[in-house]
Amino acid sequence: MRIHFIAIGGSAMHNLAIALHKKGYQVTGSDDVIFEPSSSRLARYGILPAQMGWSEANITPDLDAVILGMHALTDNPELLRAQELGLKIYSYPEYIYEQTKDKLRVVIGGSHGKTTITSMILHVLNFYKRDFDYLVGAQLAGFDTMVKITSEAPLIVIEGDEYLASPIDRRPKFHLYKANLAVISGIAWDHINVFKTYADYVRQFELFIDTIQPGGKLIYCSADKDLKEVVNNATAAIEKIAYEIPDHMVKDGITYLMPEEVPLKVFGDHNLMNLNAAKLICAQLDIDSKQFDAAICSFTGAAKRLELLRNENETNVYKDFAHSPSKLKATIEAVKAQFPNRKLVACIELHTFSSLNKDFLVQYADTMKAADVAIVYIDEKTFQHKKLEPFSKKDVQRAFKSEQLHFFNNPALLQDYLLNVNFYRTNLLLMSSGNFGGVDLVKLARELNTVEQGI
CATH class of the missing domain: 3.40.50.720 (NAD(P)-binding Rossmann-like Domain)
Known part of the structure; x- marks a missing residue:
C-alpha cells in the first residue's frame, strides 16, 4: 500500500x-x-x-x-x-475507520475527560497485556506513539474528538468511527468558530449517538443534565449505561476508592467520573471490578492533565491542559478539594479561538472562584496571530466576575509575579492548551519560593 x-x-x-x-x-x-x-x-x-x-x-x-x-x-x-x-482522499478519522472496520471499536467522546478516560482504559488493557490498537490525544507513559494500527488486534480504543475531520469533510471526527462501545463524558460548549450556537454543538452529540452500531452500548455521565436529556431522547437501538462519581474518600492528600480503600495517584471529581467511565468500558472487555482496581491504582494520569511539576514544603505545582470554562472550574475545584488546608494560586492562559472570542468570554463567569489567587494570562502576540481585538484587564475581570483577578499579557511579567510569591503551603496550578509564551514551566516551578517566611 x-x-x-x-x-x-x-x-x-x-x-x-x-x-x-x-x-x-x-x-x-x-x-x-x-x-x-x-x-x-x-x-x-x-x-x-x-x-x-x-x-x-x-x-x-x-x-x-x-x-x-x-x-x-x-x-x-x-x-x-x-x-x-x-x-481516494481520506480524512484521518475516516482512514482510521477504514483500517478498523472489522475490529471492535471503542470510542470515547465528550467535551472533557476524553484523553484521561482513553488513557485509563489503555493503562488497564496494557496492565493485563491485552492486544489492542488505539488512538489517543496525548503522549502516554509506556506507549511509543499516540496511534497504533495493526492487522492482529481485535479491538481499538479511540479518543473521539468533536472537531472537524478535514478541510473538505466538515463532519466531526467522532461521527466517522461508528462505535460499538461509546462514552460521552459531558457536554460543554466548545469550538465556537465551527459550532456557532450551543444547540448546534449539542446536536453533534445527538448525531454521534446515532452512529453507534445497532446492539452497541453507550456509557454516559448522568451527572450532566443536558447530556442526560440528550441520551434519554435518543432512539438508537443501543443499551444506555449511566455513571456518576464513585464512592471515595480523601485522606492526607490521597484519594481512595471505597469500600476497598484502593489508593489512587489521581484525584478530583472529574477524574473519579472519568475512572468510572473507564471501569464500565473495561467491564465490557471482560475485566472485572477487582481486576480494574488492581490496575488503575498505578495510573499516574495523562500528560498535561494535573501533571505534577514540583512537590516540596507542602507546595505542589501542577500543569494542566484545562482551557474551556467547564474544565477550568473542575480542575481548580479538584485541587482545592484535595488540599483544603493549602492556598491555591490558579493561572489560566486563554489561547483557543473560543476563549479569545468576546461573546464567548462571558462563559468564564465565576469559574475561578475556588482559587485564592486567580490569574488570567493572554499572550498579546496571540491576538495578533489570530487577528482578534485584544482584551483589556477590565474586559477579563468583568467576564470572570472578579475584580481581584490578576491579568497579564506579557510572559516575563507573569513569570516575575510568580517568582515573587511565597508558595509555602500554597499550590500553583498552571492551565493552558498553549505554552505561556514560551515560559519554561519546569524551570519556573523549580525556582518558586517555597520557604516558610521567617526561616
Whole structure:
C-alpha cells in the first residue's frame, strides 16, 4: 500500500503515518512546516519530508490513498492534483475507520475527560497485556506513539474528538468511527468558530449517538443534565449505561476508592467520573471490578492533565491542559478539594479561538472562584496571530466576575509575579492548551519560593 499524507506534521497525522509505516505500508508526506516532536519522530522512521512545501509531483496515480490533514487548505496544490487524478482522499478519522472496520471499536467522546478516560482504559488493557490498537490525544507513559494500527488486534480504543475531520469533510471526527462501545463524558460548549450556537454543538452529540452500531452500548455521565436529556431522547437501538462519581474518600492528600480503600495517584471529581467511565468500558472487555482496581491504582494520569511539576514544603505545582470554562472550574475545584488546608494560586492562559472570542468570554463567569489567587494570562502576540481585538484587564475581570483577578499579557511579567510569591503551603496550578509564551514551566516551578517566611 502506498499512502501519502498532506500535512503530515500534525499531532494525529504524524502518529498515524508512523503507525502505517510500522504496519509495512509505503508512507510519504508533505507539509509547509513541521515542529517538534513531530519532526524528530518522523525522521526516526525515515518518513520526514526531505524539504518543506507542497508539490504536485508528490501526487502520483499509483497512490492507494491520500490522507488529508486539517492544517491543509482547500486550494492546496497536492489536494487539487489528487482530486484531478480521482484518487481516494481520506480524512484521518475516516482512514482510521477504514483500517478498523472489522475490529471492535471503542470510542470515547465528550467535551472533557476524553484523553484521561482513553488513557485509563489503555493503562488497564496494557496492565493485563491485552492486544489492542488505539488512538489517543496525548503522549502516554509506556506507549511509543499516540496511534497504533495493526492487522492482529481485535479491538481499538479511540479518543473521539468533536472537531472537524478535514478541510473538505466538515463532519466531526467522532461521527466517522461508528462505535460499538461509546462514552460521552459531558457536554460543554466548545469550538465556537465551527459550532456557532450551543444547540448546534449539542446536536453533534445527538448525531454521534446515532452512529453507534445497532446492539452497541453507550456509557454516559448522568451527572450532566443536558447530556442526560440528550441520551434519554435518543432512539438508537443501543443499551444506555449511566455513571456518576464513585464512592471515595480523601485522606492526607490521597484519594481512595471505597469500600476497598484502593489508593489512587489521581484525584478530583472529574477524574473519579472519568475512572468510572473507564471501569464500565473495561467491564465490557471482560475485566472485572477487582481486576480494574488492581490496575488503575498505578495510573499516574495523562500528560498535561494535573501533571505534577514540583512537590516540596507542602507546595505542589501542577500543569494542566484545562482551557474551556467547564474544565477550568473542575480542575481548580479538584485541587482545592484535595488540599483544603493549602492556598491555591490558579493561572489560566486563554489561547483557543473560543476563549479569545468576546461573546464567548462571558462563559468564564465565576469559574475561578475556588482559587485564592486567580490569574488570567493572554499572550498579546496571540491576538495578533489570530487577528482578534485584544482584551483589556477590565474586559477579563468583568467576564470572570472578579475584580481581584490578576491579568497579564506579557510572559516575563507573569513569570516575575510568580517568582515573587511565597508558595509555602500554597499550590500553583498552571492551565493552558498553549505554552505561556514560551515560559519554561519546569524551570519556573523549580525556582518558586517555597520557604516558610521567617526561616
